[in-house]
Amino acid sequence: MRKWAVALAALWMVMGSPPVSLGAEGVTLPKDLPLPTDASVAIYLPKHIREFRNPFRSGGGFQTTNALQLGASFEELTLGAAQHFFKTSFMYEPTGTPAFGLLVAIHPSLKREDQQVIATAHYQVYDGGGASLMQGDTLIRWAPGSPARGPDYLGNLSEQAITRALTEIVAQLRPTASKYPSQGEAAVKIEKLIDREHPAVSGTGFFLNRSGQILTAAHVVHDCASVDVHYGKDSVAATTTANSALLDLAVLETHANSEHFLRLRDHAELAESVINVGFPLQTLMTDTPTVTRGTLSSRAGLSGSVGQFQFSAPIQPGASGGPVVDVRGNVLGVAVGTLNASELLKSGVLPQNVNFALESRYVEKFLQQHSVLFTEGSADAHAPGEVSIDEVLPAVVSIKCYQ
Known part of the structure; x- marks a missing residue:
């Protein structure tokens, strides 16, 4: 009462x-x-x-x-x-x-x-x-x-x-x-009713192809009345055309031609160097991408999860949906979550850099099921051709969900 x-x-x-x-x-x-x-x-x-x-x-x-x-x-x-x-x-x-x-x-x-x-x-x-x-x-x-x-x-x-x-x-x-x-x-x-000054959720995504389709985490765009995508100096509206709550994936359609997009690579190797690119804490920080480095630390994710791996590159709220790439800029997975450190601290455990991404092989199956075009990168983890992170950044976008 x-x-x-x-x-x-x-x-x-x-x-x-x-x-x-x-x-x-x-x-x-x-x-x-x-x-x-x-x-x-x-x-x-x-x-x-x-x-x-x-x-x-x-x-x-x-x-x-x-x-x-x-x-x-x-x-x-x-x-x-x-x-x-x-x-x-x-x-x-x-x-x-x-x-x-x-x-x-x-x-x-x-x-x-x-x-x-x-x-x-x-x-x-x-x-x-x-x-x-x-x-x-x-x-x-x-x-x-x-x-x-x-x-x-x-x-x-x-x-x-x-x-x-x-x-x-x-x-x-x-x-x-x-x-x-x-x-x-x-x-x-509905656009009249939503609060444009305070996004309900913010996250990260990346271009999959030149047609302007973007991949992100499904929870970033769940129940949005309106979605905006920001990249460089541009901003466009987006609509969700495919999603999976099980995999926590969603495809956004922007109709914006993009010269920059990322390739997908499966068969990631344990202890491989990885880079996460995201737009964390968008209400506090400038609208520029954050780059963190780490390793692929485990092939297993959270108990009961599907197709996740664990990586050590630090991430913050708002980085969900961002790419986890190898040193050649190929996407190994999509960042979908991190352990709740404050809750675990109550039990006397202080985890550090325990984050999770969905493996690219599951991403590829999802995209094929929904007829979304993508390009495969080299499957060889030891192939030459390390790229500058500056070649990856233009393909990564910030996403704002309004309600």
Whole structure:
């Protein structure tokens, strides 16, 4: 049961009650507007946020891992807040959404800053015909020592930010069913609703051929509303044309002619020198590729994985989907993951440079199955012809997934 229900109950009064003030922001709900209003609202949340649940520990005293719990999902938090303002509220889907009078796109976030936890919610509002009505941002801070309102204080903070956003919308628009009548599925393109300033996921890929097809990890482009590919000074939109959750592979179509592409080589050798190229930590670092060197350290990947090998070249978040190449620039595998060092540290183990890539022979089978053109490199690990890494870099791209 959500702990904030009692605390917020006084905020949601029906007609005849005094105006409701929401603190320092000074947002006041008009007392002549009955709540919940009869206007219907569809709410858009990014897919990766809709299903997210904040972890928290319950109880007091000595804590064990058994005390770790998951709070309500952001979808549950948002619809729980919306029911106090609107009689009819539901999540917006790209297809099949019922008729609505208002469409609210909300992009909530949580961050820590100066020992405070900050919950924000950027919002945009459209009417049933797709016309833009308003937009804004809300912010709620929590500092150590402040009332937490239950163990799931992160969930509570997020809901307060979302509630503040809905309060501002209702206070300014004063929505009713007659003012904003429900219409059929609006002509609101999904591109209007996504957050272009903050990619939901970022990753790496590389050109497979001159036709502009790109290979990356499937989890990088999973559930994306829009995908952009950046290489050199250019940026193009991309669509997923083939994917495999089992292999964690996806092919993107860009229709961009590329003179630079990488060749695939199977039969990698143990202890062979390898190079990983990727775009890690794209929100923190400049949009230039990072090159790391190591060796192929094991022919086995994670337990239960298919066709993975282990390599020691260090990688960071955002490098998924990048090529693991030999000294001649041939792709030996596609980077798909790394061990979670922070979790293993809890058990007294500190792994270093334990990363995994999908072998090229599995990549080739996947591409053949989906009729994607690629070129094979020399299968001889000892063949002459070492190339400069500068010949590899132009074929490697950064990928941004937006929701």
